[in-house]
Amino acid sequence: QQVVVRGNSRIDDETIRAYVTGVSAEEARRNLVATGFFSDVRVSRQGGQLVVNVVENNVVNRVAFEGNRRLQSEALIPELQTRARQPYNPATVAADVERIQEIYRRTGRALATVSSRIVDLPDGRIDVVFTVDEGSKTGIRQISFTGNEAFSDGRLRDVMTSTESNFLSFLKTTDVYDPDRLAADLELIRRYYLRKGYADFRVVGTDVRFDEQREGYVIDIAVEEGQLYRVGNVDIDSRIADVPTEELRRRVLTREGQVYDATAVERTLVDLTTEVARRGYAFAQVRPAGERDPAAGVVNITYIVEEGPRVYIERINIRGNTRTRDYVIRRELDLGEGDPYNKVLIDRAERRLNNLGFFERVRISNEPSLSPDRVILNIDVEDRPTGSFSIAGGYSTADGFIGEVSLSEANFLGRGQAVRIAGSWGERTSGFDFSFTEPYFLGYRLSAGVDVFSRFSEASNTGRYDSRTTGGTLRFGVPITEQFSVTARYSLYQQDLDIPVIFRDNNPANGEASLALKEAEGETLTSLVGLTFTFNSLDNVRNPREGLYAELRPEIAGLGGDSEFFRITADARYYHEIFEDVVGIARVQAGHIAALGSEDLRILDHFFLGPSLVRGFRPSGIGPRDVSSADVANALGGTTYFGGSLEVQFPLPLVPRDFGFRGAVFADAGSLIDYEGRRVFSGGQTIVVDDNDEIRSSIGASLLWASPLGPLRFDYAYVLSQADGDRTQAFRFSGGTSF
């Protein structure tokens, strides 16, 4: 049956014939239309021949954009249905216009307008051009709450991740209206209320309006707080025969009279289950039964301990770990294949895996197995890039401008090991650091590490000597409990000290180094063994509000090397949120160093302290001085120091919280005493030491700014008491990173 094709120019007869042979005329017509290449198809039978008349659609030559600035055409074109070299179809172009508008709305530009036009080209081709007018950014102009008495709008906004637009808008994207993020925020607010005793809390509704003149969204969240509940009577109902409830009572964190806190209930469940599991009831489950008594404003909680199903874990599959190695994940689980299935230990394992910081997301799920009393555990992880390359800038009145480039990898080669390489340059200092840590040395949860460092600091009037220190440390960290850990250290470093000529030319005009310093020139090797006892119960390391951080560091130098001393330092900081968002900090620090063996203590082994002990003093501005000559700039350092500080940090009232400003007032006191170094030198020359041991103290105020460029701090301190010869410095600024 002969087929004649007419009207086609671009699509060859071969292709059209492929659709027509062996099918009815009507079906052939439908197939050809379905390809979308033809605006019109007519199939007819004339004599023995089948005649196919087609009118080809225009073909799209190119898809182009004009007027788009924020979003590139490369990013937009893949999103469209209209494609180059495909047939032009007005319906899909209209759908694409809609699609582009939706993309702009999602990136915070709801005002964008999009139109499309066709440009005719020779030989039946056309260009499809989308014209975009992006309009200004339409972020969230305002988030307000109704029905909230217990907490201010500002406090609730602080809990949310979405923020209001302000002068920083060009830098951030959290002020773009995103329905999913808003839903997640509502959950954050609900958990916040549940933690603060509002067991009946409910989000009544959220109203999101696009405000024309304010060119942005106005969000109003209506809440129903309900009443504040305290904990009523707490009871344990143990349905396992010989599990004594008295001993379990010790583990309950929710005490009668306390404000009801949902997280305390959750933690109690974990502690109770672990306690019961320890007694051999590995399948025990604990669930809370809370019953509200609105009249008395009390929630009575009963913890029900019952025997769970006797199910064992048949197999643990770890999936998705494209970088982290299997054993790095498996060793974090306290349970293995064949062990009893215990929901609480599994939740703890999930939390522990999340704390590793190697994963975007960790999800542990169950899957039934063939035998009824077996379950298969699937751990799905998604690796997160754990390398970070950062350039940091900073300025401090002590060291001038500082720059640091560092390359670190927290999950080196997927082995859970941490590697860090850093180089730093500054006006008066430079340095290099390499550190490697293996968290599971020899299979023990014992972190072994090695650091190699070299630091150079140039002479300045606070320290009239150039010093280059190069060395290395071997360290072993041992966690004793969740909060208490001990690190053992061996360090070997060489310090090379030399005094520039201008400080040695016996010309007091340009400052002269103390005789003690001149005698200490040259290289000294120190070989030192030390321990660090650390207690850390801070709720959040970056900006703590509650908890205690304390460190005790005893050290002995003398296994070889030139200097022999025993040194011990202690530092403890206690944070407490006095009331909403106002944090009180109390700090105590002390230290002592004593020479061992016959020789005097080397001068550079002394403590040289300043603002770190009492704010308002210059570096090395406190402590014993060489007063042989009129020029009293030469600090000699001391062997004993002690100091205390009280500080209160608070949000600045007028400034919107979003800018990240906080204020603080503080009072410091402390002293550095007892120079134990040499006083008589070659040729019988001596130095006169003014070992003034008065208490130095100061009060002051600070401004803290968590700026996009890093944490900055401005301190102003007014010195109350000082010793003559101390060198004060009222204003201090440090920013960027803390070295």
Place this chain on the structure above:
Amino acid sequence: CTQTIAPMSEDFQRGYILDEAALEQVTPGMGAQQVLELMGTPSTVSTVGNQSWYYISQTARRRAAFMRQEVVDQRVAAIYFTPQLRVERKALYGLEDGVIFDFISRETPTGGAEQSFVRQLFRGVTSWNPLVGGGS
């Protein structure tokens, strides 16, 4: 048998929770199905011809947070069946039956793309944050 538990150490019930009473009720001649109902699925079965079932129960203790878990108590209940899957005899192996020796450290070599250090490092480095304080 809960010895006095030092404050820092933590005990873990590992493997099958052995119930002496149930083991007592297993008597020679009993059918395999009945043993399953009494004791549950065995921890493992013999390598050849699965005619012997093993219920492996361990208590492991971790003396301090950094230490490894050390097996302090181990009991293996073994139930041997006749070819017609009727209980023939049973045995109980304790920790003292076990022998402590080092496992061979040699491993059968395997292939697969090892991560090259450089490629992995740069693929990993995406949190590029110029200007924001890195800090020690």
Place this chain on the structure above:
Amino acid sequence: CETVSALNPFGGGETYEPEIVETRPAAELYNEGLSLIDRGQYQSAADRFEEIEEAYPFSDFARRALVMQAYAQFAGGAYDDSSNTAQRYLQLYPGQDDADYAQYILAMSNYNQIPDITRDQTQTAQALRAFQELIDRYPNSDYVEDARAKIVFARDQLAGKEMEVGRFYLERRNYTGAINRFRTVVAEYQTTRHSEEALARLTEAYMAMGIVDEAQTAAAVLGHNFPESQWYRDSYALLQSGGLEPRENRDSWISRAFRGFTRAVVGVGG
């Protein structure tokens, strides 16, 4: 999020001017693609073949271009693209010639991404399935022989993963977990090289628990199937000595620690 260039408030945005993009004849594009492959410019070769498929749809050129595009992407190492393109070919032209080649490209795209045994073996399992489908669906394709060889390696890799986890549990003396992993290797992967070690590990595990008869059976199976194997000699020695003699020149704790340390540092060059 917005790209960095989006931050510049000064640019005026893109402009449009008409520009004819000439579509060249299919044959010319096809040949250019082939020469680009020879010159090793795989990405541009793949683009040429994609152009053919778009400009001349439903033509025979389009079919051949699609499989060549998959090959170009594969040769260029873009394994995700090549496996997608190969799958598209298999959907569009299931029975036609070159389908076995597309199936082979699909399998090889997964095969080349097989990681070492300490990481997720999804790629290995997918490669295994794809090669098996090649053998089942195109029995007389000339890629079948290579597919069989690759299947052996893939199964060996999966067995290696089971052994890795088994050794993890054995080291921690969790005998239930260890024994069941080694049994899986003996049961499902007995044709791989790992079954020898699996039987030796079973001997060790049962010996450590004191169940000597089970240890003997495992060693007997090992001896019967692999009489020359070093694993058998080790197991035999273990049974003879009842675990009392040292088994290999186990160096002291320090050198073992050192080896652990070098393994971590040597890994740097890995």
